Amino acid sequence: MTDESFAFLRQLLESPSPSGYEAPARALLRQRVAACADRVEVDMLGNLVAVLEGEGEHRPRLMLTAHCDEIGFLVRHIDDRGFLFFAPLGGVDAHLVPGQRVSVQTTNGPLRGVVGKKPIHLLKAKERERVVPLDEQFIDIGCADGEEARALVAIGDPVVFAAGLERLQGTRITSRALDDKMGAWLVAEAFCRLAAGKRPAADIHALFTVQEEVGLRGAGPGAFGVAPDVAIAVEIGHGTDTPAHSPAQSGDVRLGKGPLLSRGPNINHALFGLLRATAAEAGIPLQVIGEARGTGTDANVIQLSRNGVATALLRVPTRYLHTPSEVLDLNDLEQALDLLVAVAGKVRSRSDFIPD
Known part of the structure; x- marks a missing residue:
């Protein structure tokens, strides 16, 4: 991770943006993506959308999304x-x-x-x-x-x-609001990387949602406005590698072992397969967690928007959620970023994600 990217991560994490009061985080994100977007908009609820137009005709609409509010x-x-x-x-x-x-x-x-x-x-x-x-x-x-x-x-x-970002040992960091400003950081960085390269086959919409922590309130209107064919939501995932967890009950999710994919009814099978195959191609380690119902994330309401959206949930393992001292591994964060960029370049047709 470059010094500039880490500084942006710190700035975003330390900006005060509890649910319904996201303006400081939104301003930072808007500044970050405006230089590389074809257009940037804010809807009436406060969701921020940046658009990068793809190449060719009949382009699918891919939405990369994370919430920018905190508890x-x-x-x-x-x-x-x-x-x-x-x-x-x-x-x-x-x-x-x-x-x-x-x-x-x-x-x-x-x-x-x-x-x-x-x-x-x-x-x-x-x-x-x-x-x-x-x-x-x-x-x-x-x-x-x-x-x-x-x-x-x-x-x-x-x-x-009042807690901010601090480094722990090795590549571990702690901060408040990793849930989910690290996801907003990932989406912004991925969007700018995609803009800096060859135009993708899909139109890319980066959606930074508000009011997730008080009932997933921003994602529904946000997804309705974007009207994506395909969506990848980025969130934290519960790191279960502490004495407080039983893997049999919570899944076996470890920091430093790669990004985490959710699998279950909330997830489009073809999109899950594309994420897994792309990770294997790129040598990115993956962890998988089974979720037997709609997840308690923006992916839940996005999947059900309009007449349905092919949705996946990319997570970064994180410990001690909803405390002032959440912990993650920067290697997992960077690998999630690499995967998000690589997959976005492979979305070419909405028909690839329609269930058989």
């Missing part, structure tokens, strides 16, 4: 002592929130805060066995009273964890 919080109440009460944006684990440092995104810029609850020293025995619900936790921004806090923060201001 976070929303300020719901400011009490008279200056504490902020909040609701989750997406699936936030109440276990891990107390004590976290957060960044409140106000109209006048970010404010640092910490999440508080009653300290363990003052908890009764039964209270120690209970997970404190998010609506009983609060954010302390250091204000003396409610008047001071309300002058700085407004109801509805979004909040994100």
